[in-house]
Ligand code: ATP
């Protein structure tokens with residue numbers, strides 16, 4: 049007789065159900081954002097287990113990040129209960145690779161207790177090899193070799209597979225030779241790097257058919273999420289394993305492929321049908337996540353990409369009240385953070401949880417203004433996929449320099465940067481400094497000053513230390529003479545710190561340089577170095593309660609697969625998003641990847657997506673007026689509200705983005721690297737022209753009371769004579785106003801402060 053349909057299947061639509069119930073043979077689910085691909089995978093696992101087709105340990109399930117793996121385990125647990133714990137093979141490519149490799153280490157020349165080198169260790173090793181080869185490490189840095197080798201590994205190439213000619217990119221043709229030497233050295237050290245976790249497993253399988261057969265037998269069913277972001281090595285790895293039972297189910301969305309820069313290949317989707325003939329390809333077209341406006345905006349945007357497989361998407365989420373995607377502008381990044389902060393507080397007052405709100409940025413340096421604003425407001429936030437701004441290594445280093453200048457006795461700071469960048473002050477010297485400082489009960493800096501006069505320290509280190517001590521004395525001497533932001537720049541330059549990152553060839557180095565610039569920029573809001581460092585001390589002191597509700601701040605890249613009720617998308621400006629660097633380095637392909645990133649961003653939103661662009665941003669140390677992102681032009685008018693902001697701050701009136709929409713198809717060359725995009729130029733002119741002629745409804749919420757002062761036309765929200773409160777200086781009276789800077793007479797004396805740092809007292 050007919051058995052009742054289990055509960056978990058009832059909660060699927062017919063296509064999803066087909067994807068779950070087609071358990072045998074290769075299946076490819078190709079579908080847009082929010083169509084339930086991940087839900088298909090978790091339900092499929094539940095189904096395989098519930099119907100007795102496999103034991104938990106016979107299922108291989110691969111996801112992209114550890115966070116995604118945890119989430120999946122959790123979702124499966126909800127469906128099947130504690131037996132999810134038996135799923136030993138649910139994880140990332142790396143975590144599964146390392147497990148397999150440890151079991152058979154001796155077959156690839158390792159011992160089972162081999163070490164997995166992190167990226168830094170790997171680079172250090174490469175440096176040694178470069179030097180051993182007699183190559184000038186300054187010209188051919190280890191980081192660059194690391195990038196090259198990593199690229200080959202992503203493509204599944206061992207040293208002997210590298211096509212002739214390709215090795216020439218490094219040190220006059222020494223690339224492959226160094227790659228070979230590196231792999232040999234790893235074996236001697238009983239170590240491997242991240243790339244090897246896959247590459248060595250592939251080699252293991254190829255050279256040992258019996259081992260491969262064992263795993264092909266074991267993995268009765270294989271499942272892969274975010275398939276569009278697999279690289280060639282991962283693909284080869286999967287294909288080897290799946291060729292036994294051929295029960296492989298991959299889910300993905302070509303429009304969400306955002307890791308091309310790390311070697312991911314969308315072509316893997318096309319290869320799938322070739323390598324697995326007879327594969328059932330299932331398309332899901334119904335989106336369960338977003339309102340029709342959000343989906344409509346995202347779907348239309350992505351049609352501007354040429355290289356797509358193409359698909360339709362619809363949503364049934366019926367909500368007559370549903371908001372269109374909002375596009376709003378601000379004067380600069382501070383105002384952007386301030387306005388978004390207000391929006392968040394307003395939503396919170398309406399009963400929305402902070403957990404359901406996210407700010408997705410293109411570049412990590414954008415996070416700082418949000419973090420700072422939220423700290424001021426007392427809004428809890430968490431940064432996903434990376435440290436908070438002031439906790440980043442490069443920021444801590446830079447702050448350490450500044451702290452030593454202000455306070456030479458700051459031993460912690462001194463020790464942090466005494467040999468960063470490397471200047472030949474090694475462990476031995478530092479130990480000597482410690483001993484001397486302790487014996488004489490003086491700070492390390494003072495100990496250094498004394499020791500460089502003696503011959504306790506070796507000649508080379510002594511010179512380096514003497515130079516450093518002298519440099520700090522020089523910088524300190526200029527504290528009053530030079531503006532603090534300039535001094536900070538001088539310090540980072542003269543110390544070689546900025547150069548250290550400029551020389552660095554790793555993928556995150558440009559981001560770190562951006563962060564350093566952002567740090568200097570943030571100092572501008574303070575009168576002095578002292579004031580700035582005090583502020584930082586307060587900001588850093590904040591304890592991070594992770595259990596409370598909090599707004600999530602993360603990059604677009606780390607938002608993949610996630611969803612939130614409300615998503616804020618700030619910084620949609622040419623040069624930032626799309627990123628100039630991507631356009632310069634990867635041309636049109638880069639632009640298309642940026643657009644997919646925009647698609648990923650918008651489709652994270654369930655109910656509200658709010659896009660922002662600032663009219664001014666500091667680029668290379670100079671304030672520049674920006675051009676709104678071309679992606680704004682590519683949004684369909686009918687799903688978008690251009691928010692007229694009768695600016696609540698700064699007396700600046702954004703006149704909306706003019707004839708936005710009409711300009712959409714004006715651009716002769718959509719891939720133009722110049723900023724002269726005709727549509728927006730016109731829009732910018734209109735912006736000025738329509739300054740006092742609002743054409744759309746103002747939706748920015750203005751906190752009660754502020755509007756009164758602001759609509760008087762004064763640039764500041766405050767009036768002379770008004771009593772205000774400042775977190776650090778306490779109560780005071782406004783005595784002068786200049787733009788958004790107030791002079792306030794505090795009990796400790798007059799101070800210049802930025803108006804966003806005070807509240808009415
Ligand atoms: P992305 O491409 O962003 O990774 P996805 O295709 O993996 O998205 P899911 O995260 O699985 O989509 O699903 C999106 C949302 O829709 C989730 O909240 C999920 O619970 C819900 N959902 C999926 N399928 C259904 C369904 N048949 N009925 C109700 N809700 C569903």
Ligand code: MG
Pocket residue numbers: 085086087609
């Ligand atoms: Mg998903």
